[in-house]
Amino acid sequence: MGSTCLRSKSFFWVDTTHKDKREDGRYFEVCWLQIKKFIRYNNWPTGHEIRADLWKELCRDRDFDANRQLYAHEVDAMLQSGVKTLRASFLAADGVVMHDFGLREIGAVSLQRLLIIIESVKPEITYVPVLYPLCALFLHYMKEEDTFSCVMHLMRAGNAFMQQSFIAAAASSRTLLALVKRHKSSIYNLLKRRVGTSDETILVRAVRDWPSWLFRQLPFDYAVRVVDCFIVEGHKMLLRVALAIIYVWSKDKKRDYSNFATKSCEERADALGVLFAETAASCPVSIQTLIDIAVGIRNLKGATITRYQKQFEDLVREEEKSGAAIPRVQPPSQMLYTSPFTSQIVSAEVATAIMCSLPSRFQLETPQLLFRLSDDGSSFTQLWAKIDEVEQTLFAIEASSGEVFGAYCSASWAERCDIHERARSRYFGTGESFVWKVDAKTGRVCIYPWVGSGSIQAVNCPQMFMAADDKSIVIGSGGGDAIAIRDELFKGISSACTTFDSPPLVNGREFVISQLEVFEVRSGPT
Known part of the structure; x- marks a missing residue:
């Protein structure tokens, strides 16, 4: 990459005077911070030419080109074998976000082929809730082989970018609730009042579908900007945006909650989850304002998230053993090729x-x-x-x-x-x-x-x-x-x-x- 942190034919930035100190950890830290700020505060429109190269360069690693070749080989092998698999089996798992952000017919076919090949080369995959919509977003800007290479890069980092097990995904909802309690205590108290309990096993129901707020409910242009930041900052950025959505919801003082009076605490928590999703879908603030709210949460440290996540993963494992885990909605028995309808009655x-x-x-x-x-x-x-x-x-x-x-x-x-x-x-x-x-x-x-x-x-x-x-x-x-x-x-x-x-x-x-x-x-x- 020469003397810069990041370079492509469409953009060139983050120069530094530390060319002679390539092994200096401080150089890489400064470089990373510059890139992070550059991405956070450049609100490129969705059609800007920079993005076609931006995501590829951010994901480029030593295996990038090799993974492109691997994908081409797998496609050829699939075509020669006459495989009839219509979808990757891990997509049937409960809680997987299924949204393609309006891909056209050819794009939808490419998405299915891509996911089948990802499953083929990584058979250990059983649960990655946001993989489907993330691949769909990538395909809006990149070729299949580039998307494959980017996904391989992100998945190699484990849960630092994408939650890759049911235990991790279930625990992340509790981590989000803990972050609300730690960083937005007034909003946490508001949640308790709206739900009518301080029992966190009930409160967490309101945030258990939080990945879908980002990858199904947020409008396309918002989701694209979230992914800009996510590729640099990882899972932590997704939690930041989820916190920002809850914060935006809390500022709506006109909403009528009179119908909560007849609901149980569990039903109120579920109803709040619907309201959070609706807030994301009709986000009343601009894209940049949402990002600013997300990154403006001070002292949100990766070490804190890791500690919460481990604590709650252990708790979820215990609940799974005892059969006391949060009830889950029955997964669909087949693939859905469009977005589900939006309802005030059903999730x-x-x-x-x-x-x-x-x-x-x-x-x-x-x-x-x-x-x-x-x-x-x-x-x-x-x-x-x-x-x-x-x-x-x-x-x-x-x-x-x-x-x-x-x-x-x-x-x-x-x-x-x-x-x-x-x-x-x-x-x-x-x-x-x-x-x-x-x-x-x-x-x-x-x-x-x-x-x-x-x-x-x-x-x-x-x-x-x-x-x-x-x-x-x-x-x-x-x-x-x-x-x-x-x-x-x-x-x-x-x-x-x-x-x-x-x-x-x-x-x-x-x-x-x-x-x-x-x-x-x-x-x-x-």
């Missing part, structure tokens, strides 16, 4: 699991919100006005008890107005419909498909999928209605249903609607 992980149960042609586009009870009111007239024109809909309902459930409906609700067809049967829809619920104890998504799916006797199976009139809606019937709401969008009944062979979706059958969302489900481009 992104639950949304992903639901979308992976949709017919495959509907997994290529993110469902779009049509109706939300808190915004649009409890009138059926307003509901029909919002959803009548679409072909497929996805319902999500939160009961006042905190139970969450819903349905995918495969036909247009406008079919209720077809007088000729309704004279023959009040029911319509197809066997692609299903109902679902989130298990309150495990957090797992339970899908109840049509009983005729895959049956050779499908024609003899009950087909009471959807029914409605001006002031009622029924989803699933036979022996009882899986979901029935009448008169107003205020309360309903859920019973066992033979069409989906589903139990009552709520305890006690009757429910009061706290929130209701309806999304349009569309097929991807053909």
Whole structure:
């Protein structure tokens, strides 16, 4: 690299007078500090030509070119072998962030190939929560082989850059909470008041999805700037940005928390986690301000993070042995090639699991919100006005008890107005419909498909999928209605249903609607 710390065809900086002291540790420290400041305070736009070389140069090590050649060799071997693997198996692990930041079709294919090869050359990989979105961001600026070399460089540093085990990732949430307590004590006290407890095993639920704030929720231009700094500063920078997001949330004095009164402490903590994600998604401060807040946290030392991390990894191991670990949402059973829908009722992980149960042609586009009870009111007239024109809909309902459930409906609700067809049967829809619920104890998504799916006797199976009139809606019937709401969008009944062979979706059958969302489900481009 000559007499500079970093050089490329697009940029040249950080000169120093210590050329004759290459082995002086102080030289490297000064050099690193200059690079760190240079990256932190140069707010290049996302399309700036510097970034194509910036990330490669920051990750360049003695194995960089060899890893590029290794990748080309692995691609050739894959093509010659005719391998049919569609995705890397470690992507099915619970808690993995799945977001490609809008890669086009060719880019999405490159991403899958890249991840398969990473798994092939590093078979010990079982859990790297942010690898998918990080590779996707790299591919927006670099070729596959350069992305591969950069990832190999970062992974060689172990957990200093990316958490590479479930234990480490789970402990990092507790580390983040400990850092809030240490460096932002007033915010920590605010968290305790909002959740209604000082029990940290409950409080940590609010921050357990923090990697997704950075790599799924933050807008693209924000995420790119975070990665600029991350490549230099590592995992510590990600924790800084997560702390900054919590700080920004704490400054919103207008938010209404009245609905917390009816929630348990666990539900409040989960709800705060949703609010943190929403703060990231609609970040009310500029990119540079967010970075400034993150790096402005004083005395946040790597040694402190390491100490907390080790302490909490030991604790997580003990909890794993005793079976007392924090419940985890069921991972999706297949790959999702778009972003999950954003909901006030379900988390992104639950949304992903639901979308992976949709017919495959509907997994290529993110469902779009049509109706939300808190915004649009409890009138059926307003509901029909919002959803009548679409072909497929996805319902999500939160009961006042905190139970969450819903349905995918495969036909247009406008079919209720077809007088000729309704004279023959009040029911319509197809066997692609299903109902679902989130298990309150495990957090797992339970899908109840049509009983005729895959049956050779499908024609003899009950087909009471959807029914409605001006002031009622029924989803699933036979022996009882899986979901029935009448008169107003205020309360309903859920019973066992033979069409989906589903139990009552709520305890006690009757429910009061706290929130209701309806999304349009569309097929991807053909």
